[in-house]
Amino acid sequence: MVIELSQAAYGYDGGELLAELDLHIPPGSFHFLTGPSGSGKTTFLKLCYMELLPKRGSARILGRDVREMTRDDVAFTRRRIGVVHQNCEFLDHLPLAENLSLPLSVAGRDTAEAAADLEELLSWVGLEARRNALPPELSGGERQRAALARAVVTSPEVILADEPTGNIDWDMAQRLLRLLIELNRMGKAVVIATHDMNLIRAAKAHVPARVLRLRGGRLQLAGADL
């Protein structure tokens, strides 16, 4: 399993936002996480990439118990997880190509050797002409695709995307979805937090995606209405 949650719970300021989370995400699976705003989708993903630790219960990410990980362990594990945020954060002073190779740099890998792969990646997300642009010069759709490219540059085992189509039009959303489906077919586990039902329906037409719903802090398997 790439992600295993067992009776995991998390809350802010003494309250409990998420509780009794039981979930096993196997390699190569495709999951949607849906629910109304404020239901805890982002918090759930943060538990998955260890920005937050469960207050109760347990979480194992890529086979390791998160509570037993050192800060370096967390860093090493994050290199095997690709994260795409709704508000894609980049280093604004670096050109796009350097931003995309950042995960390789921090992992101590030779980015010169990976230059060809990087070009291929830029081409894959349709940003080869924007390689020297600074992040503030990119449109919303370009930023989302760039965030996806950065998330997969180290060939991670799981991709977590938080409202990846929140700020882009439907055409661009479909394009991004196709990229995520392509990654899933390459064997990556994909978890997408979204409240965009059209996106989920579009995905289910191509991949056997499971849809999870957060309601009242609990995780439910969504029904056939999706």
Added chain:
Amino acid sequence: MKARLLGAAALLAGDSKADRVVPPSGFTARLTVFTSAAMAFLAVFALALSLATGRLADRWSDQLARSSTVRISAPEDQMPIQEAAVLEVLRTTPGVADARLMSRAEQAALLEPWFGPDLPIETLPIPSLVEVIESEAGFDPDGLRLRLAAEAPGAVLDDHTRWRRPLVEAAGRLRAFGLIAIGLIALSTAAMITLAANAALAANARVIGVLRLVGAQDSYIARAFVRRFTNRTLSGATVGTVAGLIAIMFLPAADEQGGFLTGLGFQGWHWLWPLAIPPLAAITAFWATRLAAIRTLRGLT
């Protein structure tokens, strides 16, 4: 050790990729360079003060240890008897390491600065001088005076260097103040760099968040800040040290007439001491930034 040296060399040489992850910060950079230059400039003067007062204390201490004399005034026929009596008294006085009758030539040399080289010393009734060298413990001057009065009535103990003792103590304290000033300068540099590093870390919280997200270890992130502040401090301290050395070179030359103030500088191999200031400042910056960065990063997820 070799690995550490290679690590330090790599740190100073820089890693262009890692350096670039932190955006340039003009104001903080200029502030760090300027402050480290000013601190290094002050450190050069504090060092010069400390070394000069050290030399002064050593010189006065040295003179204090061997400058007591016994002056013998007696009729010419009595002189040999009194000289012998004085030497015998000194030989048996506890705390006297050595006593030696000064020759006429030595006495002429002492008088030469006042009367010139042609003084006919043989024709003048000049008193005999006995140079007394004290042991570590020193002698009791009052007791010696009493014994001399009894054995050689024409002999007078000239304890003229004892006034130097408080001056030696003062010079020693001044040297200590110089060293304390250097310590305070180092601490101030560390405090300033810690503040600047904290400001830089706070200003780059978003950058740090992105780096953590893509799997950067704390050491990688810290290194980017540490290298930057270390290099800035090294360059600033080098400029400050060179400026301080030039200023010291323009001080009046040390000479006997000028005394202490004109001797406030470096002599001989002491000129090498200030060269230690830039690397020491860089080491201070390295640790101050590293501690600030690690402390800040530990507070983040």
